Amino acid sequence: MRGQRWFGVICCFVLFVGVFLSQKLSAASSYPGDRHSEWGLLFFILPGVIASVFSRHGRVIKPLMGAVLASPFCLLIIHFWLSPTRTFWQEMAWMFSAVFWCALGALCYLFVRSVLRRQRR
Numbered sequence: 866m867r868g869q870r871w872f873g874v875i876c877c878f879v880l881f882v883g884v885f886l887s888q889k890l891s892a893a894s895s896y897p898g899d900r901h902s903e904w905g906l907l908f909f910i911l912p913g914v915i916a917s918v919f920s921r922h923g924r925v926i927k928p929l930m931g932a933v934l935a936s937p938f939c940l941l942i943i944h945f946w947l948s949p950t951r952t953f954w955q956e957m958a959w960m961f962s963a964v965f966w967c968a969l970g971a972l973c974y975l976f977v978r979s980v981l982r983r984q985r986r
Contacts, residue, residue, distance in 0.1 A: 873920030877931025878938075880912035881967060885939045889947055909963045913970025925971045932967040936960045 888905040909932075916928035943949050943956055951959070 873916045873923070873927035874931040874934070876919050877912045877916030877928040877967065878935045880915055881909065881932050881935040881963070882939060882942075884908050884912060885935070885963065886942070889943065906959075906962050906966050909966035910970035910973065913967040913972075914974045917971040917974040924975055925968065928971040929964070929968045932964045936964060 888908065891905070912932065913928045916931055917924040920927040940956060940960060949956060
């Protein structure tokens, strides 16, 4: 039971880093003039939704915690292993956007869940 408290946070952390790597590695293979990478931020909804499903209590807070904890890790990955294509502040803004979309995914899951519960009654 104690490990289950952190499962949503860990799940979101791992999925957030996975989506981040897929976005950054796919952006590295494209040419610099390509402006379609902004659509990739929508994929950050998935870690929020999945982590919210696995979180029993704190269905928004735990995915948000996982995303916030993953953000510095992702920035370290950019700085040490990937060549940054943007300035540090642009990467920070992009990372804050990713955290926002992750939290929005958790909120969307709660909304759909509450709508489905009301329909059952």
